[in-house]
Amino acid sequence: VWAMGANGQGQLGNATITSSSSSIPVQVDFSAATDIGHIVQVAVSSGSSYALDDKGQVWGWGSDDYANLGKGIACTTANNCINQNPVPVRITVITDTATDEKVTQLAAGRDHVLALTNKESVYAWGLNASSQVGYNGQQFKDTENAWDSTITAPTKLPWFADKEVKRVYANGNSSYVLLDDGKVYP
Numbered sequence: 001v002w003a004m005g006a007n008g009q010g011q012l013g014n015a016t017i018t019s020s021s022s023s024i025p026v027q028v029d030f031s032a033a034t035d036i037g038h039i040v041q042v043a044v045s046s047g048s049s050y051a052l053d054d055k056g057q058v059w060g061w062g063s064d065d066y067a068n069l070g071k072g073i074a075c076t077t078a079n080n081c082i083n084q085n086p087v088p089v090r091i092t093v094i095t096d097t098a099t100d101e102k103v104t105q106l107a108a109g110r111d112h113v114l115a116l117t118n119k120e121s122v123y124a125w126g127l128n129a130s131s132q133v134g135y136n137g138q139q140f141k142d143t144e145n146a147w148d149s150t151i152t153a154p155t156k157l158p159w160f161a162d163k164e165v166k167r168v169y170a171n172g173n174s175s176y177v178l179l180d181d182g183k184v185y186p
Contacts, residue, residue, distance in 0.1 A: 001028040001039050001051055009047045010086030013061040017086050029087050033059060043108040045126075050113060051088065056102020058115060059088040066111040066127035067152040093123050093154040109170035114177075115154065116168045121161075122177060123154040130173040133157075 002025035003012045010017045013028035028051070030036055037053035044050070047063030060069040064083045067073060070091040093115050094101050103123075105116040112126030112133050124133040127150060131137055134147030134157070164180035178184050 001030070001042060002026065003028055003049060006047075009063040009065075010084045011047060011049060011062040013049060013086065013088055015087050017084055028061070030059070031087075033088050033090065041106055043106040043113070045108040045113065046110045048108070048111075050091075050106050050108055052103055052106050056094075056104065056118070058091040058093050058103055058106065060091050060113075061085050061088045063111075066150050068111055068113065068126050070113075070125045070152075070154050072153045091125075091154065093117075105168055107168040107170040107175075109174060110172050112151075112170065112173075112175070114168040114170050114175055116165060116177075120163070120165045122157045122165055122168055124157055124175065125151045125154045127173075132170070132173045132175050 004022050004025045006021045007018050012022060012026050014026045015029045037055035039051045040054050041052040048060055048068040049062055051059045064071060064085060069085055069089055093103050101117045101119045103115045104118050107114040109132055115123045128134055128136050128147055129149045133151045135145045136147050136149055140146040165177050166180055167178040169176040176184050176186050
């Protein structure tokens, strides 16, 4: 995998963080990644990048400001966390290892990620300020349906449980799925 562009948050994945950008491609450093398969897809967001390997494993590097790397915490001024990973880290999307479920496709918006599995489940994590992952906003505030403004770990989206999802798409603060019926749903 090769990357170019800004690197202030480790977006190039080459074990560096610099204020200067690269106008030529540099190779992403997967040397510390154990048990990695062949990369079959890449996806990028505003400050993070992601790779999917042929084993269904998801790898991410760059900014973790909105739990983009699925580590289970969101960075805030209160916890003053270090929010940059200049090399790929494995993002555990599926926690139930008893099934043969694996990720088959990724989509990244500005600061959120969608992952589609071979079981037609959709998982998502990251920024949720505009309900791009789950229910958030004024109409859901203080209700049992409310989701946090940052989803800190990959979470299975319940509204696709009985649907046949074929593709996932994301851009900016939006998320979409293509179902087997040929319709795209936000």
